[in-house]
Amino acid sequence: MTRDRLLQILAPTVVGLIVLAGWSAVVSWNAIPVYVLPGPAAVGASLWNDGPSLFGSLWVTLRITAAALAAATILGGALAILFAQSRILELSLFPYAVILQVTPIVAIAPLIIIWVNDAFLALLICAWLVAFFPIVANTTVGLNSADRNLIALFRLYRATRWQQLLYLRLPSALPYFLTGVRISGGLALIGAVVAEFVAGTGGQETGLAFRILEAGYRLQIPKLFAALILLSLTGIAIFALLGWISRRLIGHWHESVIPHEE
């Protein structure tokens, strides 16, 4: 392991430990009651005790997130490809994609939950709405960013539109698309959580957001913290997984993912 790599792991770990120790000290010195701010130990105990039941809820939220991200990836990618094929289509639809993006999801979520009967589907649509824009926007830029001279070369060799898309525009867009997917991974999780907050109890199955609300109402603050930690870890895991996929797909050629030489 190189010094740099060691530092990359060591430095955040040390910061984390210091924060945990400080947190613990503040709570015990000031005798802060556990229903206001639990210490790390109480949160750890709750994570251990409530973990299994929280995992069930995490699974619900995760399913919504994954489905929304998949839908955003497929539909966002497809829409961007359509935009690249037709300027008219791009000009007429892109502004509406922007409008959807800038309208806060908390404001639309109640409507969607009223309109769509199926709870899972309603939440999925909310999460999808948040997740799909970065993919559309990034992929559109990527598809249009193909090297001008390569485009000229394709014209010289009488490439069809289809060949140009397949062999030039799509590979050029791949790094942009993957960046979009990475941003959307985090957003899909946020979208799912926000939608769950708005929906309240999501029928028979309840997601992690509802467990956070519930724990708040019941002043089970350690459990609330445990749920929050699970949520953050999930976000980090999603980001790391998508980063790993990205490196696997374009690591051999794209600058953004090539490690700097010593």
Add this chain to the structure above:
Amino acid sequence: MRSILATEGLGKLFRNGTKALDGVDIVVEEGSFVSIVGPSGCGKSTFLKIIAGLSEPSFGALKWNDPGGREGQISFVFQEPTLMPWATVSENIYLPLRLKGEGRADVASRIAEVTEAVGLAGFERSYPRELSGGMKMRVSIARALVTRPRLLLLDEPFAALDEITRLKLNEDLLKLWREQGWTVLFVTHSVYESVYLSSRVAVMTRRPGRIAADVPIDLPYPRDAATRVSPAYGDYCREISGRLAEAMA
């Protein structure tokens, strides 16, 4: 000698009102190595693009000797290597044939042949980022040659390379031209390079570009390091430099 193409009063007026070319007359003989030298911005790239069919002339005529015209006969090498970074050396060289619908297996020997010819054997599976500037340019040349073109257009291909790499690529390009016998239209801003390589040098005026002088270079081929120090080579360089100075005045 039979000509491959001729232009008569060829001109280009861009939509924004820039007149890039104004009455270019040139005849390119089959199998010749013609260089075009001229000040920056005089329309050299525009001229090559018109020859390649990537841009339409605004006036004048471009005449091909063959009734088929330029179809399938031309390759282009840009100043930048213009490679697909996601593709290996072999895949980059395969591109023009792939676009023609040729199967990879059917043309494997052709790809191997040009790869070898430009001195890239052993680098087939490398990605462009792993190659030096000179090697990237070799890939670009191999990709141009794989279609077996009759006319090779090169737009300041070696301008971004260091002097040593540039001299080596000059020699190798000349050797390939002598072996394979295609016609070359070579744009450069280096007088020395143009004289060393060419059987003819055309000097262009400032924008809007015209051909100000058309000088046959009667130095015997094969040319080598001895050519560069011969008195005749020095005379030609002086002559072209003088013509260029006149053309820029």
